[in-house]
Amino acid sequence: MNNVTVFCASSPKVDQAYLNEASQLAEELVKADYGIVYGGGSVGLMGYLADRALELGGRVKGIIPEFMVEVEWEHKGVKDMVHVADMADRKKQMVSSCDAVVVLAGGIGTLEELFEVLSLKKLGQIQHPIIIVNTNAYFDPIIDLLEQMISENFMNAEHRQLWQVVDSALDVCEAISTSPLWSDKAIEFAAVK
Known part of the structure; x- marks a missing residue:
């Protein structure tokens, strides 16, 4: 495994614990x-995320839509930066560029x-591990909702294996x-029957 895609917030006004x-x-x-x-x-x-990885000499690839570049949201220190047309292309490239996905706290995006x-x-379109980092129990309502989807038969019980939840970034690599x-045959049991 080579690359991990990280989805997370862009807001700087959040509690320091998330940063x-x-x-x-x-x-x-x-x-x-x-x-x-x-x-x-x-x-x-x-x-x-990017600043600390760069400080440590890590490999960082950014994928950002043109409209965000125009409003100067782009990280100037990331040399491997890909400009894309829109948010849909950004997500597609971020997912296709990785072997695992990690989700930190964030907003609707x-x-x-x-x-x-x-x-x-x-x-069954991807098989990547999906790791949710539940800092300060931030994702508890989402996890509860996912469990409700299973208990009310909107998803199968097997779908609990779609994601892993950890309380700290310290546990991500093991997860x-x-x-x-x-x-890749998950489409066969995607629907509740």
Whole structure:
């Protein structure tokens, strides 16, 4: 495994614990020799992630839409920066460039990215481990909702293996390596019957 895509917030106004978690994740991924693929931003969790990885000599690839470059959200220190047409192309390239996905706290953009990769995996379009870092129990409502989807038969019980939840970035690399294998034939049990 070579690259990990990280979905996370761009807001710099969040609690310092979330920013620290992004820095810690960068340390863990660089130490494990993973390249980091992320949304190309310079502030918030995105900025902390990229800054710390670059400080440690890690491999960082940013993928950012042109309109974000125009409003100067692009991280100038990331040399491997790909400009794309729009958000859909950004997500597509971020997912196709990686072997695992890690999701840190974020807003609606991060949640959209999380649900897109869960949906792709559910349908057997990707097999990547998807690791949710539940800093300060941030994702508890989402995890509860996913469990409700299963209990009310909107998803099969097997779909609990789509994602792994960890409380800290310190646990991400182990979660990636122990993530259950996912079948490319998952489309056969994607629908509840």
